[in-house]
Structure formats: structure tokens, C-alpha cells
Amino acid sequence: MEVITSLDNKLIKRLAKLKDKKYRDLEDIFLIETEHLIEEAYRCGMLEMVLVLENEDINLDVKKVYVTKNILNKLSSLNSNIKYIGIARKFIPKGYGNRLILLDNLQDPGNLGTIIRSAAAFNIDTIILGNNCVDLYNDKVIRASEGMIFHVDCLRKDLTSLIIELKNNNYMMIGTDVNEGKVLNTFKFPLKFAIIIGNEGNGISLEIKNLVDKNIYIPMNKKTESLNASIAASIIMYEMSKVDYD
Amino acid sequence: MEVITSLDNKLIKRLAKLKDKKYRDLEDIFLIETEHLIEEAYRCGMLEMVLVLENEDINLDVKKVYVTKNILNKLSSLNSNIKYIGIARKFIPKGYGNRLILLDNLQDPGNLGTIIRSAAAFNIDTIILGNNCVDLYNDKVIRASEGMIFHVDCLRKDLTSLIIELKNNNYMMIGTDVNEGKVLNTFKFPLKFAIIIGNEGNGISLEIKNLVDKNIYIPMNKKTESLNASIAASIIMYEMSKVDYD
Incomplete structure (x- = not known):
């Protein structure tokens, strides 16, 4: 040897x-x-x-x-x-499916890894990272994904031009907003959609917010302003995937 | 000065x-x-x-x-x-409420902080850390809680003796199990309960598992074995708190 x-x-x-x-x-x-x-x-x-x-x-x-x-x-x-x-x-998928998660300036590697893990659990087809997100191949991302990075298609793209393309192809752009929108558990997810998750501190950027079709919100106690980004994303994916098990 | x-x-x-x-x-x-x-x-x-x-x-x-x-x-x-x-x-609460989260050997400070943040959002009364959990006052716990550590009552206790006391007082002990149990979204939470969340790698310890009254599970894709502990805890709390907003 x-x-x-x-x-x-x-x-x-x-x-x-x-x-x-x-x-x-x-x-x-x-x-x-x-x-x-x-x-x-x-x-x-x-x-x-x-x-x-x-x-x-x-x-x-x-x-x-x-x-x-x-x-x-x-x-x-x-x-x-x-x-x-x-x-x-690295595996670069050739295209994307019908159920997408778009990450706009997500910065915490633990959050990205956890979102990948939840996306595998809740039947998301493709995760799309905006250009300003943390690197997918950061060691902390891979560890937090618990290996699911090898099971979920992930792409890096310019979000603004991608969203315009998606909207032309009848995808619904779904944002989160604590002040307005539809309560998550009464929301009917269409066949083709993208759930947009924003930055940990600042949420979805203004440019992307302007392209959102529908906002949803997660009902919560008024003493809290928000949830951790990977928690909010996972709860939305969990609700969405219920249609697969009903 | x-x-x-x-x-x-x-x-x-x-x-x-x-x-x-x-x-x-x-x-x-x-x-x-x-x-x-x-x-x-x-x-x-x-x-x-x-x-x-x-x-x-x-x-x-x-x-x-x-x-x-x-x-x-x-x-x-x-x-x-x-x-x-x-x-x-430090604030040591004198007692505990009706809606409890019990943490059995939770080790990751980010997970503990995130669970505290979600517990504040989803109307949990008290978080109880088993003796073997990560320290509540670890700087990473406090940061991940986004300040919610000051809004949610947290106690450290020997879980086994606490669970016996709780059961004597008609609290339902709720565990999670991917192999058996009731689907989370059809589960009716009673007035007094404790949701038990286990260790990141090993789940709920055998001693505590034996004291569980009902198991629930979160439906998910078969390619994933489990969710991150703070994600699973938060999804359960989210479902539970729906009764407050319906």
C-alpha cells in the first residue's frame, strides 16, 4: 500500500x-x-x-x-x-421542475443546508440560489444538509431574469409577508410555483418583492416578529407537500 | 467619565x-x-x-x-x-404552563436557540431542558433565539422524574416516531401536553421513550430519514398553535 x-x-x-x-x-x-x-x-x-x-x-x-x-x-x-x-x-442539473424554492441572498450556511434537507423531505423539485447566496459547497452547508445535497437538484441563477422566465411559463411566485397575504394553511398551491425565501435579516429584496404574485403568512404570536428563515421555509414546504399525502 | x-x-x-x-x-x-x-x-x-x-x-x-x-x-x-x-x-420561572416542550439531550446551540424562537411564535408556555442538554446561556443559543430567550420561560430539570409528575397531573406525553403514530395534522392536542424532542443524532432516549403516551409523525418523502430537530419541533408547534387562530 x-x-x-x-x-x-x-x-x-x-x-x-x-x-x-x-x-x-x-x-x-x-x-x-x-x-x-x-x-x-x-x-x-x-x-x-x-x-x-x-x-x-x-x-x-x-x-x-x-x-x-x-x-x-x-x-x-x-x-x-x-x-x-x-x-x-458537483452536479449541475439541466433544468428545473414544477416545485421550486428560490433563495434571495440567504447567507447562513446552516440555514441553506437545513432548507435542502427539508426540501428533500417535502418533495421540492429544485432549489435555486440567487447569485448573492452563500456557496452551496461550503462544508457547513453540506453537513447541515445531512447528505440531502446529493438528492435535491440545486442551481445558481440570476433571480430577476429567472423569475421573468418562470412567470412567462405560468409559475406562480409566492412570497412571505407578515403584514399582508393569505394564511398559509388555507392557501392552495398551484401545479407550478416558486416559494421565495429572503435574507435572514432583511427578508426579500425590493426588486424581487415587486415580482411576487401572492403573499402568504404563517400565523404567530404578536411578540415575535419573524421565524428563522429555514423554519419559515420548512413550514411552508410542509404545508405544500400535504397534497401528496392526502 | x-x-x-x-x-x-x-x-x-x-x-x-x-x-x-x-x-x-x-x-x-x-x-x-x-x-x-x-x-x-x-x-x-x-x-x-x-x-x-x-x-x-x-x-x-x-x-x-x-x-x-x-x-x-x-x-x-x-x-x-x-x-x-x-x-x-438569569430568570428561573417558578412553575410551568400547560403547553410544554421537553428537550432530551439536545446538543446543538443553534437548534436550541431556534426552538426557543419558534416556541415564542407558536404559543408554547415553557421549554424544559433535560440535564444533558446544551447550556441555555451559551452565546450561540442566545443569538439564535433572536432575543426570544427573554420571552419564553425555560427550566432545566431531570426529565424522568418530571415526566412522572406531569403524567400524574394529566399531561399527555407526545413523542415523534417515523415508524408508528398518528399523522401530525390529524392529531388533536389536549389542553395539557408535553412535546418531547430528542437528540440530533439518536432521537429520544429509550428511558424517555418508554414514558411516551402518543407518537406523532410528520409525513415526508421516503428518501429522507428525518428532519433537523429544530425543524421537526417547529412544524409540530406550528400545527399545535393553529387552534389559537382558527
Whole structure:
């Protein structure tokens, strides 16, 4: 068994750069940690390679490169004793389905990962990130998604031009507003729609707000101004998906 | 205006220790950052003191101590340029209401903060943390709660003995289970109940599971095994609170 031991190894130096979004975008690959995520990537055919700690093994039919602890620690974003780091290929879907989530300037990686996880649970076809959203391949996004990033189609697009295209194709643009709109649980979702979720602090930007067709709101106690963005998104998706189980 | 400039100042050294749960427990006070949280604490009568950056001010009728930037940076858990740090008093409620959330070994501070925020929105009376949960006064919990930690009663208790007491007082213990139970949106919540939310990785512990009266589940796509704990908790609270708005 050949083991890479040097931090100066060409492959290791190339992989270390993937912590930086710029290099993830150039190479179209990204790092994943924890066995669970590596197995999910494998199942979805998106795993390119695994770095494995010397004297350990992983039972997956994929290219393996054995490395020292030192190297895993350099590449890892976790503090724990890890045995594997996977290299996954980005998947760029060719189109989008009928049930969309549009994210306008969502910034928190935990919120994005959680929305992806809920979108998989509640039968959303495609998540579309506006250009100003946090990077999809940020390690915190991937972890919070609990592997569902490999199961839900995600695209990055300019939202304004996309919304105009969607409206021309009879998609309903659904926004959230605490002051006006229809109560969520009486709202009838059409066949083709996009639920728009805004920034954590500022909500939906004015430009996008002007393109909304219908607003919905989640009834809540007056002492609270709002919910966490991933909670609001998940409650809306939960209500929407009820039609699939009724 | 007197300004504390030394990191060796007795008060500053005492406050620096509050980053550690042990000292928060000993003193029954905790640090809060961001103007929004300080104002929420003030409005709820829980603000003891504010450290203010020299040459700045804050318009609150509370004890102010002026300090240097150096001192704020030492006490802050954020990297940004802050002007204030508040010292808030813990509030230990005397009892609990009819609508309870019980948290069994919840570990992620972001999840706890988000559950507190949703509990305020959806009319939960009291949140009860089991002894093994993350600390309520962790800075990440307080930030994720968006100030709602000052609006929702929170208690820490031994869950097993509390549940026995609750059952003797006709509270229904409601668990979640993906394999059995009643679909959430057809479930009728009684007047007095406790929704039990388990650990992020392992769910509800076996000891507590044995004390559950009814299980509910949230219908979802078979490719997902579960939802994030704060998402599941919030969707259940959302459904429960509908009776208040119908």
C-alpha cells in the first residue's frame, strides 16, 4: 500500500485549495467529511475519490488514496479524529421542475443546508440560489444538509431574469409577508410555483418583492416578529407537500 | 467619565469568566451581545449592566460601565466591532404552563436557540431542558433565539422524574416516531401536553421513550430519514398553535 505522507504532495496541495470557493468553482469538485456523507455521495454516483487514513479502509468501489493523519487533519474542517475525506463532483442539473424554492441572498450556511434537507423531505423539485447566496459547497452547508445535497437538484441563477422566465411559463411566485397575504394553511398551491425565501435579516429584496404574485403568512404570536428563515421555509414546504399525502 | 482600561480590572476578570458555564451557574448572570439582544433584555427587566465603549453611549436606564475596545474584544464571542456587552440576570420561572416542550439531550446551540424562537411564535408556555442538554446561556443559543430567550420561560430539570409528575397531573406525553403514530395534522392536542424532542443524532432516549403516551409523525418523502430537530419541533408547534387562530 502506497501512502502519501507529505503535505507538499501535488494532489494534497490541490485538494487543500478546495477550502476556498474560488478553487471549488474552477475544479467543480468539493470535499466532504463523515462516512455518512461519503456514502450518500457514492450512492448518488457523485463520489470521485476517497482519501483514507493509512491502515484503515472503506468498503466502496471508488478510487482510494491512502494518506497520513497529518494530511487528513490539514484538509479537514472538523476537529475530530477523521478517517476519510471524500472528493465529490458537483452536479449541475439541466433544468428545473414544477416545485421550486428560490433563495434571495440567504447567507447562513446552516440555514441553506437545513432548507435542502427539508426540501428533500417535502418533495421540492429544485432549489435555486440567487447569485448573492452563500456557496452551496461550503462544508457547513453540506453537513447541515445531512447528505440531502446529493438528492435535491440545486442551481445558481440570476433571480430577476429567472423569475421573468418562470412567470412567462405560468409559475406562480409566492412570497412571505407578515403584514399582508393569505394564511398559509388555507392557501392552495398551484401545479407550478416558486416559494421565495429572503435574507435572514432583511427578508426579500425590493426588486424581487415587486415580482411576487401572492403573499402568504404563517400565523404567530404578536411578540415575535419573524421565524428563522429555514423554519419559515420548512413550514411552508410542509404545508405544500400535504397534497401528496392526502 | 471614568473608563476601565485594564484587562486585569477585577470586574473585567470576573465577567471574562462568564464565557465558562461553571461561572454562569455560580453567578446566575450571563453576557449578551448586539444592541437588539441588550434592548430585549432591558425590556424584559433582565438587564443588570452594560459595558459601553468609551466615547459611545446607549439610551437605556441601567448601570453603565465605560471600557476600552481592548476589553470589549476580550469579552466578545463575535469578531465584529462591537460597542456594547450586556450582563443579563438569569430568570428561573417558578412553575410551568400547560403547553410544554421537553428537550432530551439536545446538543446543538443553534437548534436550541431556534426552538426557543419558534416556541415564542407558536404559543408554547415553557421549554424544559433535560440535564444533558446544551447550556441555555451559551452565546450561540442566545443569538439564535433572536432575543426570544427573554420571552419564553425555560427550566432545566431531570426529565424522568418530571415526566412522572406531569403524567400524574394529566399531561399527555407526545413523542415523534417515523415508524408508528398518528399523522401530525390529524392529531388533536389536549389542553395539557408535553412535546418531547430528542437528540440530533439518536432521537429520544429509550428511558424517555418508554414514558411516551402518543407518537406523532410528520409525513415526508421516503428518501429522507428525518428532519433537523429544530425543524421537526417547529412544524409540530406550528400545527399545535393553529387552534389559537382558527
